[in-house]
Amino acid sequence: MSILIDQNTRLLVQGITGREGQFHTARMLEYGTNVVGGVTPGKGGLTVHGVPVFDTVAEAVRATGANASVLFVPPRLTLDAIFEALAAGLKTVISIAEGVPVKDMLQVYHYTKNLPDVHVIGPNSFGVISPGKAKAGFMAHEIYSQGPVGLMSRSATNSYETVLGLTRRGIGQSTCVGVGGDTIPGTSFVDLLPLFEADEQTKAVVLIGEIGGADEEIAAEYIKNHMTKPVVAYIAGRNAPKGKKMGHAGAIVGASGVGSAQSKIEALAAAGAYIAESPDHIGELLEKILS
Amino acid sequence: MKLYEYQGKELFRNSGIPTPRGHVIRNLAELDSLLPSLSFPVVVKAQVLVGGRGKAGGIKTAASAGELQEYAKNLLGSFLKEDKVIALLIEEKVAALEEYYLGVTLDRATRQPLILFSRKGGMDIEEVAKETPEAIARIHVDPQMGLRNFHLEQLVKAGGVTDPDVKKGVQQVAQALYRLWDTSDAALVEINPLMVLADKTVVAADAKVDIDDSALFRHPELEAFRRELPESELERAARETGFLYIDIDPEGNVGVISNGSGMIMSCIDWIARHGGKVTCALDLGGGATADRVARGIGIVLRNPKVKSLLISIFGGITRCDEIAGGIVRAVTEKDVNIPIVARLEGTNKEKGLALLAEVSGKTIEIAATLPEAADKVLRVQGR
Numbered sequence: 274m275s276i277l278i279d280q281n282t283r284l285l286v287q288g289i290t291g292r293e294g295q296f297h298t299a300r301m302l303e304y305g306t307n308v309v310g311g312v313t314p315g316k317g318g319l320t321v322h323g324v325p326v327f328d329t330v331a332e333a334v335r336a337t338g339a340n341a342s343v344l345f346v347p348p349r350l351t352l353d354a355i356f357e358a359l360a361a362g363l364k365t366v367i368s369i370a371e372g373v374p375v376k377d378m379l380q381v382y383h384y385t386k387n388l389p390d391v392h393v394i395g396p397n398s399f400g401v402i403s404p405g406k407a408k409a410g411f412m413a414h415e416i417y418s419q420g421p422v423g424l425m426s427r428s429a430t431n432s433y434e435t436v437l438g439l440t441r442r443g444i445g446q447s448t449c450v451g452v453g454g455d456t457i458p459g460t461s462f463v464d465l466l467p468l469f470e471a472d473e474q475t476k477a478v479v480l481i482g483e484i485g486g487a488d489e490e491i492a493a494e495y496i497k498n499h500m501t502k503p504v505v506a507y508i509a510g511r512n513a514p515k516g517k518k519m520g521h522a523g524a525i526v527g528a529s530g531v532g533s534a535q536s537k538i539e540a541l542a543a544a545g546a547y548i549a550e551s552p553d554h555i556g557e558l559l560e561k562i563l564s
Numbered sequence: 565m566k567l568y569e570y571q572g573k574e575l576f577r578n579s580g581i582p583t584p585r586g587h588v589i590r591n592l593a594e595l596d597s598l599l600p601s602l603s604f605p606v607v608v609k610a611q612v613l614v615g616g617r618g619k620a621g622g623i624k625t626a627a628s629a630g631e632l633q634e635y636a637k638n639l640l641g642s643f644l645k646e647d648k649v650i651a652l653l654i655e656e657k658v659a660a661l662e663e664y665y666l667g668v669t670l671d672r673a674t675r676q677p678l679i680l681f682s683r684k685g686g687m688d689i690e691e692v693a694k695e696t697p698e699a700i701a702r703i704h705v706d707p708q709m710g711l712r713n714f715h716l717e718q719l720v721k722a723g724g725v726t727d728p729d730v731k732k733g734v735q736q737v738a739q740a741l742y743r744l745w746d747t748s749d750a751a752l753v754e755i756n757p758l759m760v761l762a763d764k765t766v767v768a769a770d771a772k773v774d775i776d777d778s779a780l781f782r783h784p785e786l787e788a789f790r791r792e793l794p795e796s797e798l799e800r801a802a803r804e805t806g807f808l809y810i811d812i813d814p815e816g817n818v819g820v821i822s823n824g825s826g827m828i829m830s831c832i833d834w835i836a837r838h839g840g841k842v843t844c845a846l847d848l849g850g851g852a853t854a855d856r857v858a859r860g861i862g863i864v865l866r867n868p869k870v871k872s873l874l875i876s877i878f879g880g881i882t883r884c885d886e887i888a889g890g891i892v893r894a895v896t897e898k899d900v901n902i903p904i905v906a907r908l909e910g911t912n913k914e915k916g917l918a919l920l921a922e923v924s925g926k927t928i929e930i931a932a933t934l935p936e937a938a939d940k941v942l943r944v945q946g947r
Binding site for chain 1: 615665667668669670671672673675678680689690693700706707708749751752754756772774776777778779781782822823824825826827829830832833834836849850851878879880881909910911913933934935
């Protein structure tokens with residue numbers, strides 16, 4: 274078991290003929306991921322590392338039986354690429370791109386919010402990896418190992434730090450999900466918690482958040498009411514500089530304190546999550562929790 | 565991209581939101597040619613992006629041409645907080661019966677646009693939000709539905725506007741402001757104060773507009789505004805190389821280069837834990853090549869406050885050999901006279917470390933973990 278992707282995943286790579294698309298298709302294949310096809314409009318008929326390329330996602334799905342897609346397309350084309358994947362019936366769509374307009378993701382969020390089996394991961398995400406089974410994204414897969422910890426993170430680099438620490442301690446992972454660092458992610462912590470709770474392989478969950486937004490506070494509410502598995506949380510940005518503030522709307526919305534590192538840590542602690550002081554401390558806590 | 569007041573007001577007028585009549589001047593010669601057409605009193609408003617401009621002395625009322633010239637001479641080129649005054653907005657003075665607040669922003673918690681309105685606008689609106697939050701009307705708009713008449717009705721009702729003329733004026737401005745937010749990919753549009761005049765018309769006396777940087781590519785009409793915005797030399801150099809340069813703590817003396825904001829925050833946290841302060845950071849984003857990395861290092865080293873540099877990379881889409889290649893190029897081709905601590909993990913780490921080994925002893929120290937790197941980057945200072 275694991276969540277979102279596993280050995281049964283038949284993965285498409287949208288944007289497979291680009292520089293990053295080609296490089297990471299090779300890396301995903303090397304990891305043993307079942308990459309069944311790629312899509313680049315106008316490049317149908319080519320192959321990339323032996324993977325057939327199609328002009329459209331619909332054609333690729335028909336020909337290969339693909340059931341998930343990872344997008345190596347530029348930010349300006351991401352909205353189109355996500356909708357093309359959803360229109361072709363795919364339920365798991367993973368977007369890597371950094372710099373997708375907020376308004377585009379607002380559209381994706383509201384289109385998918387009442388479709389519980391659809392998961393748009395990212396954008397601005399390292400992807401998803403279920404160690405030993407499959408990866409869809411660009412994470413350095415050498416550091417991962419199979420095991421009982423489900424991980425979800427807004428930051429790619431902080432999740433790598435954490436995973437490296439876990440693997441060095443002999444603690445493996447069920448699935449690691451890059452929620453992504455953008456203002457509006459497609460799938461957020463609160464959507465992934467029930468998947469980890471239901472997953473047999475996952476015995477504990479790691480949540481790596483950061484300042485800004487309310488997703489950690491919303492996740493805390495879910496943890497308090499629904500999670501039986503232990504959750505370890507780390508919030509980055511306690512010493513981060515405040516951005517040059519403009520206008521008052523942010524202060525009015527944030528008058529209750531939501532969004533600060535302190536608010537998130539307090540909410541998660543009150544919900545019963547273990548609070549880690551650094552990425553490395555996460556491993557230390559899990560060693561005790563899992564033993 | 566945060567806009568100056570005069571730029572925001574241009575967008576307002578194009579959207580049908582009334583503003584006071586005004587002119588922008590950038591130097592005293594422009595003021596001289598403007599003077600004959602002015603009738604006094606006028607309001608002189610320094611164009612800066614920092615908040616609290618009024619309290620910092622950036623807004624004056626001039627009763628005569630002489631007074632105006634005096635204010636203009638003092639304000640132009642001066643600094644309000646950390647912002648240099650590059651232009652003045654000279655506006656007709658309007659007499660307000662009341663000052664309201666009106667803004668549209670994205671509520672990240674509900675992922676919906678949020679319209680904020682209060683009859684208690686003005687400089688103390690944040691105090692109002694803390695002490696009497698019920699005095700601020702908050703109306704969420706489902707973006708799939710769009711702004712409807714019932715939203716506007718709820719807005720004035722919750723905001724306590726009863727006069728039919730004022731109500732109509734507020735609703736018209738709210739509708740136009742929402743449309744501007746929606747069509748310009750704005751993160752924020754805000755009017756504070758929204759003035760109610762004696763004839764019960766409403767006028768936007770200020771403008772705060774912030775546009776989503778990621779969406780600027782589809783707003784060529786805003787490109788002219790961007791060229792007028794302040795940008796430090798280092799910020800511009802970084803942007804032109806595809807990186808993001810951030811000033812952090814003016815009292816700090818460590819520079820940080822990393823690949824992503826999460827890692828940068830963790831570096832700042834770790835250096836703070838070891839008793840140090842970061843003065844600036846460069847975010848390489850994902851996938852930087854050696855050539856660009858070398859240029860990025862050069863940009864950070866141009867900040868004279870930087871006494872040691874931490875380069876911490878956890879490569880996913882970023883390849884450690886490209887990073888190392890950039891470091892090697894920087895120390896061999898540029899005049900690097902401060903110590904660099906490098907910490908590489910992830911994609912192509914071994915290749916990267918091998919490259920760095922070839923130039924070891926050239927002010928580069930390697931760290932295996934982030935805590936070790938944070939410790940080392942402080943210890944190497946002043947050696």
